[in-house]
Amino acid sequence: MKLFGLQITRAKNADIIDTSEKLASALGGWSMSTSGVEINARNAMQIGTVFMCVRVLAESIGMLPLRLYEEVGGSKNLVSGVRLANLLRNGPNDFMTAQEWKECVVTHLCLRGNHYSYVNKVRGEPRELLPLNPDAVKPIINDDWTIEYEVTFPNKIKRTLSQNEILHIRLFSVDGVNGLGPIQWCRNGLGLAKATEDHGSRLFKNGAHPGGGFQTDQTLKDEQYNRLKDQLDTFNSEGAHKPLILEGGLKWHQISLSAEDAQFLETRKFQRAEICGMFRVPPHMIADLERATFSNIEHQSLDFVQSALMPFMTRIEHRLAKSLLKPTSNQYFKFNANALLRGDIKSRGEFYTKLQQAGALSPNEIRELEDMNPRDGGDVYLTPLNMAHDGKPIKEGSNNAQE
Template identity: 40%
Template sequence: MNIIKSIFKPRDKPKNHTGDGIGGGRSFPFGRTWSGKSVTERSAMQTTAVYACVRIISETVASLPIHLYEYTDSGKERAFTHPLYRLLHDIPNPEMNSFIMREVMMSHLLLWGNSYSQIIRNGKGEVTALYPLMPEKMRIDRGADSKIYYTYNSDKQGTFVFRKDEILHIVGLGFDGLVGYSPIAMAKNAIGLSIAAEEYGSSFFSNSGTPSGVLEHPGVLKEPEKVRDAWNDAYGGSSNAHKVAVLEEGMKFNPISINPHEAQFLETRKFQVNEICRIFRVPPHMIADLEKSSFNNIEQQSLDFVTNTIRPWLVRIEQTIFQQLLTEEEQKKYFVKFNVDGLLRGDFKSRMSGYAIGRQNGWYSANDIRELEDMNKIPKELGGDRYLCNGNMVDINNAGNYNSGGESENE
């Protein structure tokens, strides 16, 4: 009998391959790009498109309610009394609220590909606080016992080593499933080109919006540096724009650079915005690029954003919390879930039409609808929990029995 062994080796050290050369076999040190600009997670945030994409995703995930649920005989209900509920929903630690904590976690995931938080437990093993840690200061190793350990280098307090159960590690897309790689590092060439285009535009306008060139003199100049510096002082910079130049002794100015229109400067900048949106899977209209959006498709694009961009991140976070913050015994009774109903709701007229269909066909009560609209419930004695159905809808087996006076099969 042949025994097939797994090729996955749990003893292997987790790796982050973002420092390797990526793209056509041409290798650069981490941060260097083909445009010549250095790109890191922090410098990328100075690009408006990157900042806008990171902000829209982080704020959207942070604004969604997150609940801890308990399985019941009738389905599920919120586990308000569990210590983890308030920690996730309201206050993860004394220094920040849940919105800020999740916003920081998402920004780390979007920039570094990993989110690390220190888990504080009490004597009973219950989680009492979560503190975010900077991904750039974390190193992951596998010890001699084949277990994973996290080494955190704090600038002021030294080096700390944490066990796996002491760190809430949300892993982004990665090669080995244990460490995520940085989206910024993987797309550094596209972001580097965007930075280069911004720098080119800034340089152009700082030079009064005129191209560089050569001052040509018919004779021999003893001190050409002084002539050049005098020209720059008189006509360089945006404050000297549109000044009339005066050339003496037969001197001529010959431009040698390509103007922005010929270099397709604006087209390049627009394309790089779409490139960065493609990296983060954000519809361009959400970062104020409305060129290809209209009233007919913008709502559908927003729903697509929730389904294809936000939902995968939510599932990633939910399953990590379930795995790392709940004990094996608790996992049989509890689960974590984000509420995305608010993002998926359509306009008022569409919602009311949907509620009316559900109400008339018996799967919505008045209180079910009011709860979805964040309204107070109607008291039970007034019929708020009653389920109704349209009177002209009967079982096909009983059709005609009521009008003919006959008895139905269910009586």
Template identity: 40%
Template sequence: MGLLSGLFRSRDKPQNRTSGSAYSFFFGGSSAGKRVNERSAMQMTAVYACVRILSEAIAGLPLHLYRYKEDGGKEKALDHSLYRLLHDEPNPEMSSFVFRETLMTHLLLWGNAYAQIIRNGKGEVIALYPLMPDRMTVDRDGNGQLYYEYTVSMDDAPTVKGSVVRLKPSDVLHIPGLGFDGLVGYSPIAMAKNAIGMTIACEEYGAKFFANGAAPGGVLEHPGTIKDPQRVRESWQSTFGGSGNSNKIAVLEEGMKYTPIGISPEQAQFLETRKFQINEIARIFRVPPHMVGDLEKSSFSNIEQQSLEFVKYTLEPWLVRWEQSIQRTLFSPEEKKQYFAKFNVEGLLRGDYASRMTGYATARQNGWMSANDIRELENMDRIPAEEGGDLYLINGNMLPLGNAGAFANTEVSDDGKEEDSDEEVLEVEEPGGDGNGSGSEDAVLERHHRRGKLV
């Protein structure tokens, strides 16, 4: 404890800034003049699409709890209490899908996901409740030990009492995103607030452009002096402003003339800017552009490869964060040696039907998948073992794996004829035959049986 006190003092609490820097990565104003926070960012279609794609992908994957077997394999730990919490229902108020979707949304918007761990008297986890990241503070006490401080709202589940509650690390499932201290993650929205602020500004510009009747601002010129220019301006705006008044014919009196002074959106590269910002936001979340509706550089030949890269380079790091956080927090030291949680991504890595069948055929013919292994991957019922559902076959007349090499004991003599190296071959004479036993079908089967040990 003395060593920890020397290394981690109370002032060394996790902060939302780099070491020695006064610049903080918080929500707020952007260089485009627009305020960016988690709610305004989610009003951008590209941000909403990326957050929804990632959160639903994580929530939709099967999450299983496994137990190590003595023979080195693994099996689902269906009898463990955590299996039901992780796979089905983490608390009485929500399903596993909704729970993981909520935490993943928090992780993408705030850079951290928190859930309160409810335990019974034996220390077993009986429920998990999401906590809002913007009301959570991570700090150290005087001994350098981490603790979590949560500000309670009336909307929270009644699992805690008081306005501010201090929780121990063992009472919080904390999944941090990318950060500089390994304890607190930084919000992707806050880190990229200038790019998102520019997107908000572009969208607001387009909305005001069409609100003005898709016509740029201009000047009303009068040859004389206008006594009440405010009234003329308001009259013009009410008559010709707005998309509902577009294409109306203006009647100008007393020599008045309208001269537009704005520039077209094409000249301002408005559409190109908006399109680039969509790709910019997709780049922040590492989501392929085709998944947010940009199919310009996608084709039939490469879109499947992009989807596989999405699983490998985008989803996989998030899944590892989830799995290791669950392993670190929810299991006791003894359970960590026996159990582990794992997401099943096989469904996302599956190709089209023809490719899957070709792969299954190769695996089946080479002896490393049985019919039941394949049927389980295709969500089909198992074939009973007595009907051969668990047999592993190999090429060469599709023999059972246990009989592979049955003819290894057969030697070839100098004259090219097969001879039995271990035991004498019994010749069986066919009734009514020529006496040499070679013309009988039963004799042929008998010779093959003795040489190959076939069943």
């Protein structure tokens, strides 16, 4: 491209693996954490808190309706009956439902920072969205600032596809092309969580007994030593909580600290809170109710929708519009998150009453929000009698005041 009369090109980087970070990237994005534990997208899901956070985000987005709308003359109308609208309502392909595809998108974003779907078009019209393994796709910026994707399909065939053939949804990015994967960039904290979890597993594998030693002033004979060893082997495998028979003046002395004394539990709590913060998931949504109260859970749930889910929904909506719709189209995609924001029955009733009395909603619009069928005469908007219209008070009995 030209800028101020000058030809601007982008330098191509040679694919030379000369650092551990590049090697990690070439092998799928894994890397060693400072705790000495290798962290990648697969084993990160073995951390209970990571699995629960990803599941909460994926299933929360997956259950929300994603619809195609059209804006005409200031009115917003739901588009139905066309193939593109059905694609994200009934299922983007033959083997996935719409919910499964949305869950797959969010899972890829949480673990790798990027989601890729192959857009199968027939005569220029999108017919299928086929999810791809993010590790099998490599974005490349050309000299003309267009993007191509080197894709390795499941049958091992490699193809280079244009940006019109790939739906690429990414998290926030430094280069505008590759989304930053939380697992890769937060690997040190996750490595500590994995190391702590592994330590706890080993502790309980050994019966969760503190270490110690036997002490005696006498010299044990071989027969006494072998009998003691056999007792300990039986004790560790199937004789837990049974008493030991000590002979030869043996005495037991505890020589190690308990898990609480070593702040093991405190470390696990801290890592759980840190991982929740990484995914913006309130702790009570992954069954951590230590600091939850009836007064703050509803507020935290609403904050979860606005702070954690809304960014995902907006990214997906904008990328679908850019990849599947024409630039001149007056159509757009929109998630319906009202079900998550409307609160309990009492709060919804008060909310609907205020909007109906203000003339903002008709009874049928309220019924639609509650998934109820319309009723006859339910399309009338109420106008308060104490409100002014065009700078003049509404006269009693005026046709503008409808009931």
